[in-house]
Amino acid sequence: ARITLLPGDGIGPEIVAEAKRVLDTIAEKYSHQFETPSCPMGGNAIDEFGDPLPPQTLETCKASQAILLGAVGGPKWDDPSAKTRPEAGLLQIRKELGLFANLRPIKPYSELLDASPLKREIIEGTDILFFRELTGGIYFGESGRMEHPDGEKAFSVMTYTTSEIARIVRLAAESARNRGGKLTSVDKANVLEVSRLWRQVAADVVKNEFPDIEYEVVLVDAMAMHLISRPSDFDVVVTGNMFGDILTDEGSMLPGSLGLLPSASLGESGPGLYEPIHGSAPDIAGQGIANPLATILATAMLLRHSLQLETEAKAVESAVDRVLAAGHRTADIAAGGNPISTSEMGSFVL
Amino acid sequence: ARITLLPGDGIGPEIVAEAKRVLDTIAEKYSHQFETPSCPMGGNAIDEFGDPLPPQTLETCKASQAILLGAVGGPKWDDPSAKTRPEAGLLQIRKELGLFANLRPIKPYSELLDASPLKREIIEGTDILFFRELTGGIYFGESGRMEHPDGEKAFSVMTYTTSEIARIVRLAAESARNRGGKLTSVDKANVLEVSRLWRQVAADVVKNEFPDIEYEVVLVDAMAMHLISRPSDFDVVVTGNMFGDILTDEGSMLPGSLGLLPSASLGESGPGLYEPIHGSAPDIAGQGIANPLATILATAMLLRHSLQLETEAKAVESAVDRVLAAGHRTADIAAGGNPISTSEMGSFVL
Ligand SMILES: CC(C)[C@H](C(=O)O)[C@@H](O)C(=O)O
Numbered sequence: 001a002r003i004t005l006l007p008g009d010g011i012g013p014e015i016v017a018e019a020k021r022v023l024d025t026i027a028e029k030y031s032h033q034f035e036t037p038s039c040p041m042g043g044n045a046i047d048e049f050g051d052p053l054p055p056q057t058l059e060t061c062k063a064s065q066a067i068l069l070g071a072v073g074g075p076k077w078d079d080p081s082a083k084t085r086p087e088a089g090l091l092q093i094r095k096e097l098g099l100f101a102n103l104r105p106i107k108p109y110s111e112l113l114d115a116s117p118l119k120r121e122i123i124e125g126t127d128i129l130f131f132r133e134l135t136g137g138i139y140f141g142e143s144g145r146m147e148h149p150d151g152e153k154a155f156s157v158m159t160y161t162t163s164e165i166a167r168i169v170r171l172a173a174e175s176a177r178n179r180g181g182k183l184t185s186v187d188k189a190n191v192l193e194v195s196r197l198w199r200q201v202a203a204d205v206v207k208n209e210f211p212d213i214e215y216e217v218v219l220v221d222a223m224a225m226h227l228i229s230r231p232s233d234f235d236v237v238v239t240g241n242m243f244g245d246i247l248t249d250e251g252s253m254l255p256g257s258l259g260l261l262p263s264a265s266l267g268e269s270g271p272g273l274y275e276p277i278h279g280s281a282p283d284i285a286g287q288g289i290a291n292p293l294a295t296i297l298a299t300a301m302l303l304r305h306s307l308q309l310e311t312e313a314k315a316v317e318s319a320v321d322r323v324l325a326a327g328h329r330t331a332d333i334a335a336g337g338n339p340i341s342t343s344e345m346g347s348f349v350l
Numbered sequence: 351a352r353i354t355l356l357p358g359d360g361i362g363p364e365i366v367a368e369a370k371r372v373l374d375t376i377a378e379k380y381s382h383q384f385e386t387p388s389c390p391m392g393g394n395a396i397d398e399f400g401d402p403l404p405p406q407t408l409e410t411c412k413a414s415q416a417i418l419l420g421a422v423g424g425p426k427w428d429d430p431s432a433k434t435r436p437e438a439g440l441l442q443i444r445k446e447l448g449l450f451a452n453l454r455p456i457k458p459y460s461e462l463l464d465a466s467p468l469k470r471e472i473i474e475g476t477d478i479l480f481f482r483e484l485t486g487g488i489y490f491g492e493s494g495r496m497e498h499p500d501g502e503k504a505f506s507v508m509t510y511t512t513s514e515i516a517r518i519v520r521l522a523a524e525s526a527r528n529r530g531g532k533l534t535s536v537d538k539a540n541v542l543e544v545s546r547l548w549r550q551v552a553a554d555v556v557k558n559e560f561p562d563i564e565y566e567v568v569l570v571d572a573m574a575m576h577l578i579s580r581p582s583d584f585d586v587v588v589t590g591n592m593f594g595d596i597l598t599d600e601g602s603m604l605p606g607s608l609g610l611l612p613s614a615s616l617g618e619s620g621p622g623l624y625e626p627i628h629g630s631a632p633d634i635a636g637q638g639i640a641n642p643l644a645t646i647l648a649t650a651m652l653l654r655h656s657l658q659l660e661t662e663a664k665a666v667e668s669a670v671d672r673v674l675a676a677g678h679r680t681a682d683i684a685a686g687g688n689p690i691s692t693s694e695m696g697s698f699v700l
């Protein structure tokens with residue numbers, strides 16, 4: 001199988017290097033052949049090619065079974081008036097590969113619960129899988145500016161079609177059926193017409209195809225509260241692109257460390273894209289102290305969802321479990337203890 | 351002064367009744383004349399007039415110095431296919447009175463900190479004042495549905511003009527100047543054109559008119575994280591209607607009880623609207639056990655912002671402080687202790 005690596009910027013190359021070692025070891029132990037080309041993307045690609053997603057990178061990605069991304073961006077490319085920015089590459093690859101479903105598991109590790117800003121009794125037992133729609137909504141609707149008596153007027157259109165809603169709800173409902181059996185759809189149907197269509201289509205899909213699962217709808221503002229006050233009440237949560245962006249980031253605070261959270265972006269067919277949810281952390285780049293575990297856990301998701309290698313995925317996840325149980329910690333989760341380096345952490349997982 | 355009461359639905363009438371007693375007492379003690387007409391609004395107005403905001407109610411509101419709202423809505427009026435809903439009245443009154451600025455203080459009471467889902471060391475010292483834009487953005491942009499090869503397509507437009515952005519940022523910046531001196535503007539300028547205009551106008555206003563305050567911009571997804579992980583780093587936060595809806599509700603979880611949080615909605619001139627941020631709690635309506643303190647604190651904001659009665663506002667707030675310090679608790683904040691009733695709580699404040 002071909003797995004394209006997009007190390008990206010900042011700590012990206014360091015953490016992807018550890019994930020590659022994990023892939024190499026899996027290949028060896030389980031007798032697979034993994035080809036792992038590495039391509040420029042993000043700020044480094046802007047520097048080299050003036051384009052955050054060069055055509056050659058996109059071609060290589062399209063000809064892969066899966067893509068592993070480190071992180072992109074950094075202050076160097078943050079100028080709002082710049083011609084292009086690393087984020088543009090991210091949005092483009094999602095759209096070009098049709099990665100309409102962003103999966104984000106939120107499941108705290110019990111050893112690290114004390115690092116959570118939430119009280120233990122609130123967070124304990126939490127196990128949420130978010131499905132965020134990723135190629136529609138206000139991210140990809142029409143937008144622009146016009147003259148206005150006041151000065152200027154700018155607009156961005158949030159839009160969804162029946163089939164865009166149906167396919168992400170279907171995927172989420174299938175997953176709910178295989179997990180805790182409960183699906184929560186989040187919208188703002190008391191105000192937005194686009195949410196009213198969302199609510200209607202979601203209800204139809206569930207009623208017709210998943211009558212066996214428990215189903216509820218929650219308003220986005222209420223969900224922002226419930227996520228903090230009773231996170232353990234949720235199982236699978238499905239929502240649109242913008243609401244998902246906000247809620248999954250809010251949810252990512254629950255476990256107490258961003259350094260352990262992976263995400264997967266999947267399409268109807270074709271390669272999936274896997275990445276840690278944390279950023280490129282330019283402040284610690286090049287120091288060999290970044291936590292590679294989220295990227296390694298993203299690699300486990302890659303093995304599971306794009307290569308159908310469940311045993312191998314589980315092997316990686318249980319290695320991470322054991323490494324944490326043994327007390328090994330990089331600086332971000334060391335809480336005053338003695339931190340190990342990026343590559344030491346990688347070696348313990350191997 | 352005329353202060354129009356809109357008791358609304360559910361527990362609304364019970365909590366507004368206590369606030370009215372507070373207003374009566376303030377009038378007596380400080381020799382003011384308050385006229386307090388009470389008008390139908392919300393579900394009860396739909397039942398009686400088929401309209402959540404009857405013209406007569408709107409007229410009375412317009413002819414007032416200030417408006418005190420209990421809460422509107424309930425399962426009885428929740429049918430999405432209904433011709434009108436209580437929320438429509440809320441959106442209409444905001445628009446009709448030009449209430450473009452929604453102020454929401456988030457300041458936990460130290461006696462109640464243990465009720466917070468967040469750890470004490472995270473929440474301690476938090477004192478945020480949100481300014482949410484309330485009459486623009488995606489709440490009031492064009493919206494609709496059209497046929498689509500897939501089925502249907504729905505859209506809702508998020509839009510802002512230079513002056514809509516400038517006036518709310520100006521108000522927030524003025525408030526920052528009088529408080530901790532720091533302003534945070536929240537947007538999604540890395541994706542949305544409308545946010546790029548927001549960011550540009552906000553920066554201009556601050557640079558030209560408030561060069562003395564500390565100013566930062568934060569992306570909405572990052573803000574959803576920071577609010578949980580380091581809430582005490584913020585002072586005044588300004589953002590658009592939709593982002594504000596989500597973030598203020600998230601923030602409302604921090605103090606551990608919705609029952610103590612007031613909000614004010616202000617326009618350029620004309621009456622302001624004051625209300626507790628909690629809902630109509632139909633499950634406990636009519637039992638006389640609801641917490642009236644948020645509504646009483648909203649009344650203090652009313653005295654301060656619409657009637658310029660700072661001494662009277664402080665008197666109400668310090669009465670609430672003392673009642674809490676003395677250990678009086680309604681059921682929602684009793685945490686196993688012996689709860690008092692709505693009217694007992696009102697009497698203690700008096
Ligand atoms: C970088 C940005 C464009 C992106 C988004 O908003 O989708 C990020 O926040 C994410 O969630 O992957």
Ligand SMILES: CC(C)[C@H](C(=O)O)[C@@H](O)C(=O)O
Nearest residue numbers: 190191221437438440441595
């Ligand atoms: C009821 C609803 C329309 C309203 C809003 O979204 O503005 C509410 O959530 C609020 O925040 O006041």
